[in-house]
Amino acid sequence: MSNPELDGMGPSERGRDAITGAAGVVSEAQRTERDQAREAERPSGRPEGRRRRGGEPTRVPDADFRSYHGRPVLNGVVWEARDIGGYLFLGGLAGASSVLAAGAEATGRADLGRPLKYTALVAISGSLVALVHDLGRPERFLNMLRVFKPTSPMSMGSWLLAGYGPLVGTAAVTAATGWFPRIGSAATMGAGVLGPLVATYTAPLICDTAVPSWHEGHREMPYVFASSAVAAAGGMGLVTTPTEHAGPFRRAAVGGALTELAVSTCMEKRMGLVGEPYGRGLAGALTRTAKALTLAGAVGSVLGRRNRVVSALSGAALVGGSALTRLGIFQAGVQSAEDPKYTVVPQRERLRQRA
Amino acid sequence: MSSDVCKHCTSAACLDVCPTGSLFRTEFDTVVVQEDICNGCGYCVSACPYGVIDRREVDGRAWKCTLCYDRIGDGLEPACAKACPTDSIQFGDLDELRERAQRRVEDLQDAGVSSARLYGEDPEDGVGGAGAFFLLLDEPEVYGLPPDPVVTTRDLPSMWRHAGSAAVVLLAGGLAAFAGRRS
Ligand code: SF4
Numbered sequence: 106m107s108n109p110e111l112d113g114m115g116p117s118e119r120g121r122d123a124i125t126g127a128a129g130v131v132s133e134a135q136r137t138e139r140d141q142a143r144e145a146e147r148p149s150g151r152p153e154g155r156r157r158r159g160g161e162p163t164r165v166p167d168a169d170f171r172s173y174h175g176r177p178v179l180n181g182v183v184w185e186a187r188d189i190g191g192y193l194f195l196g197g198l199a200g201a202s203s204v205l206a207a208g209a210e211a212t213g214r215a216d217l218g219r220p221l222k223y224t225a226l227v228a229i230s231g232s233l234v235a236l237v238h239d240l241g242r243p244e245r246f247l248n249m250l251r252v253f254k255p256t257s258p259m260s261m262g263s264w265l266l267a268g269y270g271p272l273v274g275t276a277a278v279t280a281a282t283g284w285f286p287r288i289g290s291a292a293t294m295g296a297g298v299l300g301p302l303v304a305t306y307t308a309p310l311i312c313d314t315a316v317p318s319w320h321e322g323h324r325e326m327p328y329v330f331a332s333s334a335v336a337a338a339g340g341m342g343l344v345t346t347p348t349e350h351a352g353p354f355r356r357a358a359v360g361g362a363l364t365e366l367a368v369s370t371c372m373e374k375r376m377g378l379v380g381e382p383y384g385r386g387l388a389g390a391l392t393r394t395a396k397a398l399t400l401a402g403a404v405g406s407v408l409g410r411r412n413r414v415v416s417a418l419s420g421a422a423l424v425g426g427s428a429l430t431r432l433g434i435f436q437a438g439v440q441s442a443e444d445p446k447y448t449v450v451p452q453r454e455r456l457r458q459r460a
Numbered sequence: 461m462s463s464d465v466c467k468h469c470t471s472a473a474c475l476d477v478c479p480t481g482s483l484f485r486t487e488f489d490t491v492v493v494q495e496d497i498c499n500g501c502g503y504c505v506s507a508c509p510y511g512v513i514d515r516r517e518v519d520g521r522a523w524k525c526t527l528c529y530d531r532i533g534d535g536l537e538p539a540c541a542k543a544c545p546t547d548s549i550q551f552g553d554l555d556e557l558r559e560r561a562q563r564r565v566e567d568l569q570d571a572g573v574s575s576a577r578l579y580g581e582d583p584e585d586g587v588g589g590a591g592a593f594f595l596l597l598d599e600p601e602v603y604g605l606p607p608d609p610v611v612t613t614r615d616l617p618s619m620w621r622h623a624g625s626a627a628v629v630l631l632a633g634g635l636a637a638f639a640g641r642r643s
């Protein structure tokens with residue numbers, strides 16, 4: 106696979122030396138000198154690893170690193186942004202909606218929780234459709250239930266959904282028909298307990314990969330997902346509920362939104378080089394728009410708390426912001442897997458520190 | 461040159477994350493996909509730190525080097541090792557191969573090729589040692605290999621802990637929103 110002949114760099118000559126047995130005639134001092142001379146000759150001092158497919162020049166000075174003709178080390182993410190990005194968002198919306206519905210139920214305001222029970226059912230159904238679309242065939246989902254594997258977040262998630270889905274369905278159907286109120290209320294509580302796990306397990310799902318901009322964020326990601334989910338569910342509450350009753354949803358929405366903005370910004374900063382994709386290209390655009398919408402939604406839901414229209418629009422902005430947050434995170438991972446820099450440089454740094 | 465075979469990692473991320481049990485460890489300590497069970501979820505593709513396993517275009521299922529599972533089961537060596545005319549690809553017992561490779565590296569270094577090194581032979585590395593290791597003449601990244609791969613599931617316990625505590629925070633926060641004044 107590797108053909109150092111093509112990049113004209115040291116290894117080919119060294120390799121030839123070794124193969125032809127000429128190694129003995131070149132002293133190490135001469136070799137170093139030769140390498141340095143070649144380093145100086147390199148056009149515009151660009152290390153070969155900087156070369157990219159399509160020759161697109163990089164704007165920000167990159168860390169110095171080497172690679173095989175700029176080709177990625179990792180295989181790209183094979184998931185579709187719409188399917189799996191959407192899956193992350195819908196799972197969060199469903200899970201947090203179930204929590205708010207349970208909160209309403211527990212405080213004797215079942216009416217308030219009804220729209221969120223429907224939201225949870227629609228969202229979780231949508232996420233299943235997205236997952237099955239990604240797998241290609243519905244029966245392939247059943248293969249997931251062959252084993253129970255704590256080392257695979259996807260396996261654990263499948264079991265979680267297998268338990269959560271029916272509870273959400275029962276909660277929504279009993280709320281709509283008025284049948285079996287006791288069962289309905291138990292299902293609502295059950296969904297409220299499993300909901301937070303549905304909203305957060307997707308963080309280990311994407312972080313448990315070799316994709317640099319996902320894996321490196323594994324500590325903060327569950328909190329980003331949790332708060333973004335609360336913002337979205339609170340936003341749905343603001344859309345569906347008259348302002349005078351929407352107090353709990355407004356508090357959830359604002360709390361979720363502000364937490365999400367703070368934690369995601371921290372995460373991107375702490376990751377250092379690997380946080381870079383969150384600010385670049387499509388991922389950057391998605392992330393910035395997500396933050397603007399989330400902030401606007403939070404401000405709007407406070408300032409417009411007496412105005413039905415402003416409240417509803419703010420709620421919609423929060424739902425949109427949450428969706429774009431997930432798509433931005435998804436895209437940042439995709440971008441980080443495509444550029445060998447994000448794989449090689451941090452690993453080199455780790456080796457250097459260990460030495 | 462270096463061939464892009466599966467490293468048959470001792471701690472294999474692809475195998476850990478596979479939700480169907482399609483990927484399994486064989487009696488030869490190699491890692492193999494059972495296509496009839498694979499559901500094409502693509503998780504293993506993003507988990508492999510070497511970019512080895514990939515989705516097959518035709519049916520979306522995972523596909524990779526099996527170290528010729530059927531051949532070694534019949535006592536033969538893998539086809540790549542058999543076909544290689546210069547014996548650059550060698551198959552055998554890992555300990556013995558490690559020794560042979562170490563001798564070769566020392567010979568090369570004595571001959572002045574100070575850049576000669578082994579890659580993936582160390583059982584203490586981030587993937588617990590690879591079942592397929594290499595003699596390289598430059599840094600691994602020049603061959604498209606990660607310089608210090610670590611199996612992603614090493615951090616999974618910490619991920620589950622954070623996800624669990626985030627779930628608790630979500631539940632508490634969501635319920636707290638209902639604690640205030642009623643209107
Ligand atoms: S190299 Fe990749 S595909 Fe092969 S065993 Fe290791 S993780 Fe799995």
Ligand code: SF4
Pocket residue numbers: 474477478479480481482483493497498499500501502503504505521522
């Ligand atoms: S694509 Fe197949 S082999 Fe890979 S993780 Fe999914 S089920 Fe397992």
